[in-house]
Amino acid sequence: MHALRIIPRDQHVISRKNISKAALRVLYRLNEAGYDAYLVGGAVRDLLLGGHPKDFDVATSATPDEVKKLFRNCRLIGRRFRLAHVVFGPEIIEVATFRGTGEEDGEGDRHIVDGRIVRDNVWGTIEEDAVRRDFRVNAMYYDISDFSVRDYVGGMQDVQDKVLRLIGDPVTRYREDPVRMLRAARLAAKLGFRIDEAAAAPFESLGPLLTEAAPARLFDESLKLFLAGHGLKSFRMLEQCGLLRFLFPSTARALKGGDGALRALVERGLANTDARVAEGKSVTPAFLFAVLLWGEVRDRAQDLVAGGLDLSEAWARAAAHVVGEQCQRVAIPRRFTLTMEEIWALQPRFEQVQRKRVLRLLAQPRFRAAFDFLLLRAEESPAIRELGLWWDHAQQLPVDVLAAALPAGSGTQGADLVTTTSARPPRKRRRRRKPGGHSGSA
Structure with missing residues (x-):
């Protein structure tokens, strides 16, 4: 676990003018209600790289039911991962409660089969949530309360180095969710990053696990790979990683x-x-x-x-x-x-x-x-x-x-x-x- 690094507003390039108004409304409403609320994941990563994200995800200390009470335009979805979707016309802001790392009493539950997480609704702290994410560049949090970026796992360094590193043991993380291998290839192609050797090493031995992934989920992943504007690079990366034959x-x-x-x-x-x-x-x-x-x-x-x-x-x-x-x-x-x-x-x-x-x-x-x-x-x-x-x-x-x-x-x-x-x-x-x-x- 890395020491928390807080990057203040004057040391990063993220500006609220590049964040969707809907996402800002969700962040402010949660914050005003007394909950911790952060922009998280790919949106933070892309904003730091000077990009313009299409999707904005929020992580919060509020449970899905508590989020629903705050927003009339909210619906709860998912069994594997329970989420709140706050709907603003055609735009949906996905709000996830901080995920925990261990079994807990209360309303959370986790179910693992052969190393794969098939259900995960254990709530936790922001620190636990950070280490549960896949790649370090996807585990940074933009704090609406002071406009800083909170980095718990070294993601900012990876953004600067243009490298994709997994959080935790790569074999364990791919067994939890084999689609992470495809995501590594897609993000490397999209961002122009290299995949860290430790993250790429298990592709050959664990690639066959992709044949057990839900075909509907692989269709969605295929659209992200090939129809999001970086299809040729994604295709070449899949071939280079030896993953095309499984898809x-x-x-x-x-x-x-x-x-x-x-x-x-x-x-x-x-x-x-x-x-x-x-x-x-x-x-x-x-x-x-x-x-x-x-x-x-x-x-x-x-x-x-x-x-x-x-x-x-x-x-x-x-x-x-x-x-x-x-x-x-x-x-x-x-x-x-x-x-x-x-x-x-x-x-x-x-x-x-x-x-x-x-x-x-x-x-x-x-x-x-x-x-x-x-x-x-x-x-x-x-x-x-x-x-x-x-x-x-x-x-x-x-x-x-x-x-x-x-x-x-x-x-x-x-x-x-x-x-x-x-x-x-x-x-x-x-x-x-x-x-x-x-x-x-x-």
């Missing part, structure tokens, strides 16, 4: 073969998603998960077609198999898996350039997302690259002009398209488009 096993298998085109597709898809987030544009998990799982879906579908199965049936079976396996690890909601399957199923249809099929595909609700996906596939072969250009041109023509240029029969398909000049719209009208976007329809 997206089929992706790890497909990339292990050294398929450069597939890696380019995945990394470009992640980079484009990061760019959309930075620009404030919408993103959808369906498109990105379709990118991550593409390699194995494609290979399995091609094997089934080579074995004599009908094209559409082969793609349907391949998609169902890969999605089924993935959802055992990460609980991707059905509304997203349906979109993923449609994006994949439309890929072979881009090779069919008969008049009716082209016009029907252009009218398909998922066309835009599927076309964006086709553009991402450009590195797979010159034929795929040419295919992307063809469809880019085709979309710019009036329907009647396009229809007149297309063959009505079934002879032009696949590789033949590349050499078909009669159906190719003029290149001078080409509109450049950034591949890998997230269509609103997806």
